Amino acid sequence: MANVAVIGAGAWGTALAKLLADKGNPTALWAHHGELAERIGRERQNDRYLPGVELPASLRATGDLEDALRGAELAVVVVPSHALREVVREAGRHIPRDALVCSATKGIENDSLMLMSEVLVDELGREAEPRLSYLSGPSFAREVAAGQPTTVVVAGRSERETHAVQRMFATDRFRVYSSDDVVGVEVGGALKNVIAIAAGICDGLGFGHNARAGLITRGLAEIGRVAAAKGANPLTLAGLSGMGDLVLTCTGELSRNRTVGIEMGRGRKLDEILAGLGHVAEGVKTAKSAHDLADKLGVSAPITIEVYRMLYEGKPPQQAVVDLMTRALTRE
């Protein structure tokens, strides 16, 4: 057993904390708002982000980062990507020197265009790199919390530490693969959210299965190009944090990113949709980063570019479809 700190009490942080606590690990769950931490402690559930899921006695919630991280052997960081740098900067002062650190956040930082792995190294220092890993793959929080069979991948640059994290998370319902392709796993997890918004838009416009299957496939092609240009093994994108997460998020009713797309396809305004969502939809911010990153790398990413234009330039979805379908014909 190990002392665990889960930093971020959203849906995913809560589900992962429950999983680790259910395995018998003393687990501290840090919530950004102290008031939520108090409610979790009192009611034994996270009524804001994962209502109806009972949390075990081995899980305690706190609003104090130092308290959460005291004596931690594994720190799992699961805050939205736009908050990761700030939270890790603060957490870095309290993470024990030999603790393993695993990020389960999916996104690419705006402006710096850094992957979460690059932000972590930036904030925690190059010497921390062997202890850092990244968990990704098709995993809706609610299904994991319900004990539904789920498969994910943990990527890290040091085999020993990555395997240790793999074993810490694995259960008979949560199968964890390992990988040494940090960039591939991270790019797959981040960019699939942008394609999921596109898939939702297709549904919202009333298109059928052909459109969705085409988007998943061509979306994977462009994710693979961006990942390869960043130095990833393109084959990683055929795995759980690529094809796996694309299929889930482009087809699953539980996806927040797909939901945003559906509402946009139905003609609702983005601000209004996000205000009513109650959760983060990473694909919205990642669309901007991915648009800029593809441009910087000189990589063709037509679906991502159209999602960016719909989100940030008010381009009508119908026009985006016409423009995508009538691009110069090319080979697969």
Ligand SMILES: NC(=O)C1=CN([C@@H]2O[C@H](COP(=O)(O)OP(=O)(O)OC[C@H]3O[C@@H](n4cnc5c(N)ncnc54)[C@H](O)[C@@H]3O)[C@@H](O)[C@H]2O)C=CC1
């Ligand atoms: N929900 C899911 O099924 C999955 C989510 N993820 C990823 O996990 C990350 C977190 O997502 P969820 O837990 O679902 O989010 P959520 O939308 O359920 O909750 C967001 C959490 O972030 C906190 N937060 C907001 N602003 C903050 C700030 N400035 N500083 C610190 N904390 C802040 C909120 O208090 C809340 O705890 C995202 O990158 C998401 O893509 C990955 C796999 C599955």
Ligand SMILES: O=C(CO)COP(=O)(O)O
């Ligand atoms: O990343 C996820 C599942 O793997 C969750 O996707 P959404 O954020 O679209 O709900």
